[in-house]
Amino acid sequence: MKRLLAMLLCLLLLGGSACAQRLTDDELIQYYEESVYVGDSLGEMLRFYVNGVVRKAHPTYFQSLKFFTAHGYRLETAAMSYPTHDDTNIMYKGNAIAVGNLMSKLTPRNVFILAGLRDRIGDDIPTGMTYIESIVKMISEASPDTRIHFISLTPISAEVEKKAPGRQGKWDAYNAELEKKCGELGVFFINIAPSLKDENGFLAPKLATEDGYHLNNDGNAIWVQLLLDFAQTQYENGCWTPAVQEP
């Protein structure tokens, strides 16, 4: 309820802030300080990009954004209140940990979550939505002041679609439901899928790795830009202001 009211307040302020100027990247990046990213191998590739490319050019960018990723990490596992014995967990200080526990230990300003690829969550959207509800409830209890963000599933390539016809359509449907659910729960949704698609609605080949699921450096560059754009939106909505603003 508290989160819904905060979201409504942000939207109300939108009118007044519509003329806000574009912040600089140095200012926008502050949104991601003292934050945590939780997810699967898509996040692992983003981690490589952030550390290998972004921070080479800007050593302080994303300096306090901690990535907790695991190949094949499921949305189902993220929704569990304890680590699973049957599948992959995220690790913290050498031990498997549930998302809720991680939040209570770190109490980050923001958490960003992207998982569902391995769950093939588009095949069972209602179950996916119950996972989302569980995750929000768990994080809200563990770290009430943490702003929760879900990131859309990224698109798949046309080649992957050929092997699994209809999958992209299911993922688009999942993303649409996820956006609605985030609105209902008063948490944030960052939709990165449209900017990664080609004219046919699939992951643009120039943005993809060979497997047709993951993003290469060009794809991750777009993802990072979208994160900066999201921070701008949050600023315009009155949800956030950088601590250090350039004159």
Added chain:
Amino acid sequence: MKKIALVLLALMMLCTLSGCGSQEEKKAASTLDMPLKELVSLHVPGAADMLEMPLTDLEDYMGIEPAQYTDAVYLQEGTLSGGEALVLRAVNAEEAESIKACLEGYLAQRCKETQNYLPEAYKLLKECSVQRKNNTVALIVTEKPADVTALVLAGE
């Protein structure tokens, strides 16, 4: 005369052997003074192109705290099936054992993640092991990991 020749020969052999020994000791000393980043770049194939990961990840993921080591390097290839190099010089033998255990846990986790999901990466990982020489501990994920690790640790 024969005896004198034999004694001289033995003395010559003794001098030659002790000369070799001191050269080996000099080699060992030189790698201990060398930063690990430089040491790894000398011996690990592709290290120059690997991404340098923040050392805070050693603590966040693996539970290895900064107070446990004097030097560390953490490199990853930047692909899902890629290699990596984690080498640390512990402050003492006890911490070296502790770091070894943490890296073994990390390797086990990586194997679990990749076994059914990334078979190429799993194939590479299951050939690897964490090795320790004195206070230096290494996990190197690459082709022929035992050979490469031996080279890295030779002078430690």
